[in-house]
Amino acid sequence: MxxxxxxxxxxxxxxxxxxxxxxxxxxxxxxxxxxxxxxxxxxxxxxxxxxxxxxxxxxxxxxxxxxxxxxxxxxxxxxxxxxxxGKEGDNEKLRYDIANLFDLIVKTNGIKLDELNINRHYLRLSGITPTKEMFSLLIETPLKSVFDESKTSFYRLKNGWYRFVSVNEETIRLDNER
CATH class of the missing domain: 1.20.5 (Single alpha-helices involved in coiled-coils or other helix-helix interfaces)
Structure with missing residues (x-):
């Protein structure tokens, strides 16, 4: 069911x-x-x-x-x-002459620099050279053409060479005098 x-x-x-x-x-x-x-x-x-x-x-x-x-x-x-x-364009001739001077020193192999003091109107070199004449011909003459006043003193060493001190000065001029 x-x-x-x-x-x-x-x-x-x-x-x-x-x-x-x-x-x-x-x-x-x-x-x-x-x-x-x-x-x-x-x-x-x-x-x-x-x-x-x-x-x-x-x-x-x-x-x-x-x-x-x-x-x-x-x-x-x-x-x-x-x-x-110096500033660009300033003392161009001085820089050129000093560069030539260093070229001469490097090429000679005889002159040896011990000290170099430089500023805008002053150059002081000291070192040794085999002869006074060599220094005079290679370095002193170009320095005299660049600077107004150039003085060099020599001291003889025991080995026959000379110690030198060269003081070079440029008289300070006003800009309108150049």
């Missing part, structure tokens, strides 16, 4: 609606986990990149400090060189 006109059906544990709802729930949870992992990895990559940039910044700052020190040193050396050589 049956009390129902409908044949009983087996009911599934999960209905179609529950299955659809669970699929969307797990898809949403998976999407949230994926976004979280993506942001976490991207953030860690950016943080490591920031650390590298900090190290590069420290290295660049150190090189800037070194370059500033080198710039100050080179500026000082340039100032010293300009004070010795």
């Amino acid at each position: 049956t009390y129902s006109f409908v044949k009983p059906k087996i009911k599934p544990v999960f209905s179609l609606f529950l299955r659809i709802w669970m699929v969307f729930f797990f898809f949403g949870a998976g999407f949230i986990v994926f976004i979280y992992l993506f942001i976490y990895i991207k953030t860690s990559f950016i943080l490591s990149n920031i650390e590298q940039k900090k190290q590069e910044l420290i290295t660049i700052q150190n090189s800037i400090d070194e370059n500033e020190k080198l710039f100050v040193l080179l500026s000082d050396q340039k100032g010293l060189a300009l004070s010795i050589n």
Whole structure:
């Protein structure tokens, strides 16, 4: 005997609606986990990149400090060189004549310089020479053509050579006298 006109059906544990709802729930949870992992990895990559940039910044700052020190040193050396050589175009003939004088000293291999003091209007040379005549012909004559006043004193050494001290001065003229 049956009390129902409908044949009983087996009911599934999960209905179609529950299955659809669970699929969307797990898809949403998976999407949230994926976004979280993506942001976490991207953030860690950016943080490591920031650390590298900090190290590069420290290295660049150190090189800037070194370059500033080198710039100050080179500026000082340039100032010293300009004070010795004079400004561009100033004392051009004097520089040319002194360069020729040094060329002569280097080529002779006989005259040796021990000391050289130079400024804008003054040149003092000291050293040794084999003979007074050699010094007079090679160095003293060009110096007399460059400077207004040239004095040289010699001292004989035990080996027969001469120690010399040559003081050369240019009288200071006003710019309109030149």
